[in-house]
Amino acid sequence: MSNTFGRLFRFTTWGESHGPALGVVVDGCPAGLPLDESDLQRDLDRRRPGQSRVTTQRKEEDRAEILSGVFEGKTTGHPISILIRNKDADSSKYEPLRNLFRPGHADFTYIQKWGIRDHRGGGRSSARETAARVAAGAIAKKLLARLGVSILGYVDQVGEVRWDGAHFDADEIERNIVRCPDAETASRMEAAILEARKAGDSVGGAITVLADGVPAGWGEPLYGRLDSDLAAAMMSINAVKGVEIGSGFRAAGMRGSENNDPFEMKDGEPGVRTNNAGGILGGISTGAPIVVRFAVKPTSSILIEQDTVTTSGEKTTVKVEGRHDPCVATRAVPIGEAMMALVLADHWRLGLGSRIE
């Protein structure tokens, strides 16, 4: 069950960083949705390596092939199998890393659990797996668009550079290479990334993902809450160490009179005036935008020498060479969006039949 996410709209991923291919099987997509490979490509392109000077230089086209589940341009309700070939894997750089544990990576824990690991490019623990999620997420987004839901993510923090939230320009996000909604902040973020890389180091960051148009009433009680599922979804992304909904950790410092969102009538419908709740009350959507924020740790692979031990228990040091993102936040934007979309698509189906008329 570990490589499957979701209940009714669900997907299963497979594949290693340096294997012949990776892929995903999406099950539970309703029949009748127009779908072809180009629908998947836009987000794959936003996620793929080598897209700018702040990302890894591995060159992968990340072309998605749809092998099943689509007939004459429409989904059939059957599993949609998507295959993405690995083309630019270079395992030679990983040979010296075969028998030691890279700090911050899953090398040690994978060996502890399974006694065996594919060390090439991180094997299964590589963030390359997220290409599969992004492909699956593109299907979920297309379904959600039919239901009036749109999803948007952006970087709001890189290291110590934090966007102040003052100027939000949705169009700006994809115009700059860090995906920040404010051009000036974006350039400071870019500088922070390049500075870290120059030092052989890396830097963390944070991403916000919004979902607009989710009607009130999506989500399940009590262990299938929308916020609970979103927390699991975002935390399942490589390098994520924290997730918050709406006011999030700030709520710990607030008073109820500040944090509560008053209700009011808008266009004849009740709704919240503010959105500290991040669009979710009691695990169920309020109709306001869903707001999720998550933190990514600085990339574990750095060129600075670090202490570690070998698989046979000897002290050593390691500098992790290879092609790495100095900050994973920018490429994490489409991944966070994909996970948001996948959670929402699942909840759309889960909620059907919640009441009888």
Next chain:
Amino acid sequence: MSNTFGRLFRFTTWGESHGPALGVVVDGCPAGLPLDESDLQRDLDRRRPGQSRVTTQRKEEDRAEILSGVFEGKTTGHPISILIRNKDADSSKYEPLRNLFRPGHADFTYIQKWGIRDHRGGGRSSARETAARVAAGAIAKKLLARLGVSILGYVDQVGEVRWDGAHFDADEIERNIVRCPDAETASRMEAAILEARKAGDSVGGAITVLADGVPAGWGEPLYGRLDSDLAAAMMSINAVKGVEIGSGFRAAGMRGSENNDPFEMKDGEPGVRTNNAGGILGGISTGAPIVVRFAVKPTSSILIEQDTVTTSGEKTTVKVEGRHDPCVATRAVPIGEAMMALVLADHWRLGLGSRIE
């Protein structure tokens, strides 16, 4: 599936705040574990209302009755059904709230989803449900103790009062009514709570939960990661708005060279020197303590007048009378511990058979 948590060691809760009883069915507990009702009572007592001047004054004994799954003092491997009677429900205070939406509560979203809700004491959305989790968690804790794992939670923030982490005294936690590991900070936290209550208001907080003794190698890839499951678990607790593992959101501002935990040999075994990872790498335990922190929003029920609307769409205002905790953080400690224990018990079983010798 919404009222069930876990895969192999799993539980299902039921019951409303003002119904005759609430309860939980625990399935997947191994046979042979000594268990009686007194094992459940200690944590139930730590969670129950009315225990101190900073909690609600509702008086509930929260006596757990075990109705199945135990034979001659030991678990049998069959479902353990636990029943807790509601004895001090007073629904009269909720009558004026029947037809309006309390800000910050699930009233609105429940009506949107189901078209019907039990308004008495919040019905199913009441935090009273957490008694059931705490009872289930006590079983998980007893199982984990057999496996060498112990769990400890405490409050580290109440409103703007944040523990500085300097003096940690595990014995202090249960000596003060806010459950902070430092007596001096605890008294400032208590003052903050009482001040908020005096103003008819409430205040948020944050809780840290630690698990010691978890061996390296627990956790599943990729959508069954330990951190992912913990995030879902904590976020499923009423009022929780954020979850972080190890360095958490601080990691967004850090560099890789700071955040990575070097490996070293200790007593002939490899392990991490520091624990920014919070005991989890690649979703799998490192052998270091598991560290989870979560934020609870300020209690939504406040005596200050707030704008809202009625179920029939008219503007109105509401002061929420009744017996409420001015800060839910202190009672959330055993709940967070329970969820940690329940996730770990499940992962213990999930991990068996991960490799063949």
Next chain:
Amino acid sequence: MSNTFGRLFRFTTWGESHGPALGVVVDGCPAGLPLDESDLQRDLDRRRPGQSRVTTQRKEEDRAEILSGVFEGKTTGHPISILIRNKDADSSKYEPLRNLFRPGHADFTYIQKWGIRDHRGGGRSSARETAARVAAGAIAKKLLARLGVSILGYVDQVGEVRWDGAHFDADEIERNIVRCPDAETASRMEAAILEARKAGDSVGGAITVLADGVPAGWGEPLYGRLDSDLAAAMMSINAVKGVEIGSGFRAAGMRGSENNDPFEMKDGEPGVRTNNAGGILGGISTGAPIVVRFAVKPTSSILIEQDTVTTSGEKTTVKVEGRHDPCVATRAVPIGEAMMALVLADHWRLGLGSRIE
């Protein structure tokens, strides 16, 4: 997961034969369904022991208490917890059986698996657990009735007496104590049961359950097929050793030209002319009645001396005294109906959202 059945409309049972109570938690029932305890009682009365001269003489009222999930006479969408007290348990008869394995029972396998078992009345392996299913099934039946689906079961075989299918009188079923749709056959069945009992022996039987009004298109591919779920459901009932759909095992001896059901137009809608398929093609309903038949083995508890061994490995013999049904088929009718209803209610919810318009 073992004590839970279903995906979206699901239930979890708990309780032992001689414990204080047994029960079930039903999760996923839509909100808004009128429900009270009397809705559960009719089928509980049809299943309960002591109802006629061909059933066990244990006297249980099997009164169902609803503890949650219903508010002002309607379901709320939250878990419905049902409690049934055990009142006439007499454990003394089981004391001599504590340390030996009754042939045909789960005594041996339970000890092999868990190392411990509640021997009183069979503990968790007792068919008394089926009371919980019948209560859950009554809720499913009420939901299905709203959707135009009705369910009917009957006994078609007792030992060597097999109903010839010639005269079907639905009203006759509950008029005779074996629940056969033909009075004359019923009396021969009754005689077969009484004859077996007189010999201290027991006899097997078979039950057919029909569901009428299921629209075409219910069921999931490929591992959630309606027939696959029904097979699992019926096989999960104590003593069941075989399940067949439509022509079932007879199909093995048939030709395609005989077994295929031609399509034809009826009232402007396509449908099948015959129903060898038992209402299911490719795992999905055709709109014709769903027809499931299952075989129950002869009751394992008999008064005839049988060879066996003790838990410490000594040869011995056993006559199983106590209050047992000489044929479980008659009481299995409402149980089979309940399982049919529970599968169908689940599939109703599962199928929603299968296509977008």
Next chain:
Amino acid sequence: MSNTFGRLFRFTTWGESHGPALGVVVDGCPAGLPLDESDLQRDLDRRRPGQSRVTTQRKEEDRAEILSGVFEGKTTGHPISILIRNKDADSSKYEPLRNLFRPGHADFTYIQKWGIRDHRGGGRSSARETAARVAAGAIAKKLLARLGVSILGYVDQVGEVRWDGAHFDADEIERNIVRCPDAETASRMEAAILEARKAGDSVGGAITVLADGVPAGWGEPLYGRLDSDLAAAMMSINAVKGVEIGSGFRAAGMRGSENNDPFEMKDGEPGVRTNNAGGILGGISTGAPIVVRFAVKPTSSILIEQDTVTTSGEKTTVKVEGRHDPCVATRAVPIGEAMMALVLADHWRLGLGSRIE
């Protein structure tokens, strides 16, 4: 969830009969199992079309490619993705069938459910999907062999020819093209198949699958019973209409004194003397061979003219041309074995941790 089977050792299949490929993702296989493509090929060869004069003449090599989850010849604990290309699809024969409902097939129900179907070769409802299960099953068999469990299937009935059970020669099974353990019966079965084909017709059959070496104590209560899971597994195979365990439907006609299996000591261990229970009591294995039998209906595709209707509701007739097995029983043998193996591999993992020592 519909295209996934199993809980811990689980698999997900995808692909249509005439798409570019089909495949399966196996998740939950323990790490450390030696595995390569040749391990999958033997059973794929036993299942593939075109292997003898009693099977379809479609020519498919059914070569399995392993794309992930194996490193340096051993499983890694990560998903094993297997791809099988479709090479000999000939869709032209299906063009005339696009707009009508073939009797006995899923054409009608698929359209009712999804409003769209890939008519080419039956699309997703084709038995071609079973190649994926057989590949997955080969992995399960290899794992089980390490645990001392072996699996063997054979045909015991073709139309009215039923094996009398007198002479059992395991080596004979794969020597004859119908896979019957008795050569003389096999030749009569072959004649029955060829006679049906000559008439443009088809014939049903039945298969028995045995598992030897399963220790006592595998299986879960109550809705995860071994027999319940096996019933679901076998019923999920195309064309299966009935499943029985041990004495099965014969038990309906028996007395308890006949059907009960006495316990006795063998080599110092308690066990059953006879095996009417088919190796399962209370849903849990007894240590005796697991015995499952299932019936397959006669192939729905026949050359005899049958009444049907078009998708637009007009009466018509159809003769189903193309390359079809006149009896699917012989090729169902490895499929039944695969499903047995997959259920048992799952139960092996499920049972770990059932008790604490």
